[in-house]
Amino acid sequence: MAKAKTSITTENRSGSAADAAAKEQRTEMPLSDLHPFEGHPFKVLDDELMEQTVESIKQIGVVSPLIVRPDPEGGFEILSGHRRLHAAQLAGLETVPVIVKEMDDDAAIIFMVDSNLQRENILPSERAFSYKMKLEAMKHQGTRNDLETTSRQVVGKLEAADTIGEQTGESGRQVQRFIRLTNLIPEILDMVDEKKIAFNPAVELSYLKPSEQKEFLEAMDYAQASPSLSQAQRLKKLSQEGGCTLDAMCEVMNEIKKDELDHVTIKNEVLRKYFPKSYTPKQMQDTIIRLLEKWQRSKQRDMGR
Template identity: 30%
Template sequence: MNDTIKLIAINDISPNPFQPRQHFNPEELEELAQSIKQNGLIQPIIVRPSSIFGYELVAGERRLRATKMAGLSNILAVIKPMTDSESMRNAIIENLQRSDLNPIEEARSYKALIDKTKMTHEDIAVAMGKSRPYISNSLRLLNLPIQLQKALEVRQITQGHARLLLSLKETEKQILWLDEIKQKQLSVHQLEKLIKHKTKTSRKRNKSIYTIEQEERISQALGLSSKISYSKSGKGQLIIQFADDEEFHRLINKIL
């Protein structure tokens, strides 16, 4: 059966169960509805015959919604026979090619392609014209706790914030920093500086006063920064930092 294009009743179209987009901007839908009223639908939607009744939407959710808002009862559609797998792939890729999917919707779309069509990160990267690391980093956002995912969906934080928070591992810390970002309107750069400072301070607190004192004594004696660390077994190491060959030779002369 070949593709056909014709006017079909909107009421005969059921939603696409694989639709990745969850958020539609009401103002943008209203603008599109007004445009359709004035100029008609320029680009047809894509549907496939339904095994139950009428048709199932494949691509064009915004256009379908806006056409309903415009008060029209029929819509121009390309009727395209396809399998469930093909329908899902088309729906997801059509949405991914738009620039206004939020990062979590985008990540869920990639995950759906992997789960349902067995595409690899590399396959998706080629299909979307992205790099493989971009796809992998996008999918990592789904490891965030639900509070952070919601904040990312509604643009309270950016992907830059989210990637920094992913590095913290502990859910409680991630949520505490989310509150900080929202309360203080922290930029990604400010958040990075604060996390580094907090981590450094926390590490110092975990050291005994004796160890800190010995680090300071060694640093003063050698005129170089030093660091003492211990493993769980009790073994330790002393790290002495030097900036160039001159400092290195001065260190050697002091030790030997």
Template identity: 30%
Template sequence: MATPKPKARFMDFQEMLSIDTPQDTAPAPVQGGILEMDFSQMESFPNHRFKLYEGQQLDDMVESVCQFGILLPIILWHTEDGRYIILSGHNRKNAAQLAGLTQGPVIIRENLTHEDAVLIVTETNLRQRSFSDMSHSERAYCLAQHYEAMKCQGKRNDLLAEIEMLLNPHDTSENETLAEPQHKLKSREKLGQDYGLSRDKVAKYIRISNLIDPLISRVDTEEIAFLAAYDLSFVEDTAKQQQIADLMESDSYKVDMKKAELFHSYYETGKLTDTAVVQILSGEKTRKPKSSKPQSVKIKPAVISKYFTPQQTPKEIEETIDKALALYFEQQNQEVVMT
């Protein structure tokens, strides 16, 4: 038996949205309207980074759905291959199914890039959840995506404004929308104000979002401390990150602050070999590597004025010093040969 097509019903909601008509699998919704769709037709967002509610939080949502139904429509992405992927509403769908419902209200979006879809997923989670209740990995992922969106112009800003209207249709003023990201404050300062974080903490979260899943999941379980994860995130080679994660899993190694600092230092100096990774994790290496960068030497102004005139440029002075040193070391080598 064929799966029933979602039936459209008109509601005066979000007239600012331009919802395109899904072809063949769904009837055309009225502009600003909402569809009722079977949950069986919806798919979860691939590699969804946000954990479903559990315990009391889930029980409360199920009870709310039983009493009032789904109050906020699920946002779906109708892809080019005809799939309906959930962008916002994974918990609503889960709670509704536990409450015995088989369908719910949806808003369908089309003509989205994958980047647009990811932005909707992260932005709606930031707006609908308590930031303090999120895990470290969820916060990092959200803030990183949100930060990138705030730096973009044009379509991405329009999309953010659209999301804001979706979630708060009556609370967004004309002069205070996410479509106007040119704030006097810098992006990270703005994020910090929005979510009660210092600019430094926002920067650290954005950095640890670069950790691969097996490592950032250990931050969630407190096997890796937050500040240790920050240092570890400077190892930007994902193959090296994977090696660290594999060794932690197979040999039960731990990454504390000291080891994370060593990983940071060895990677920055280009000395984080496979052997060094094992030695750091096992505790064999305990000191930072010596820097391979050339030493910086400052010449006192009195010395410069002794040999050069004020009219000579820094480049001319540099070239003269270079020639003088070349001549000096040449003479030194000749004296060594003669002796």
């Protein structure tokens, strides 16, 4: 929805609490009248949970109504219920229950973010963009209130981030760190969602220029490794100093990490191919040690010849 939209005017508002309540009653609405919230940061995935939702809707319908607001350009914008709408479409429904609320753009953004943050599993990219949207809406509300009541101080970035953090159980600084992820190019942000790149290194990588981030993907592919926090911090420093070239990034990414010096990890499914199913992890370890000792003695004999 275009930001040129304005809040509902006093003339459009009901003059009584009864009329306002009536406007928010549950009603059935054609799916064709509904459209997603512009810039909706939460992904609607065709996963196992979606399949379960579709089957539930086929059996008992949509139990919880969608929350929508009127769109001056036509139809209604969804504030809460994007997954339910998609499931209803897959289930073959023509209408869904909705509750219509009248909100201005800032209030709508805050409502949309808050209603979606109640979900259990939220991706880092979803938190990043939803926190950013809410932060900007809160700042805009603070600016408008400051214009209307000159005694009020404008809401600052950290103050608003602290407020968001209190509502989500995080510090204001952590909220700002999530927002930093919105500076990542889509390919790297997808890797963060897929846990191919850890959160803390990703925050440091967000300070790289987009062109440097693209070259970083080449360096990461060349090294066949994900960056540690210290490596990402060095890349950030290289970028700040103007020396973040592809060669420099490859050199950093090819370094052996400290944890790699201390640990060797072999996946269980790889080991299991070489042992009877009845073997316990202890038996597997003992067998590996015996074989390594035998190999070492063999190498020592070869060197003594």
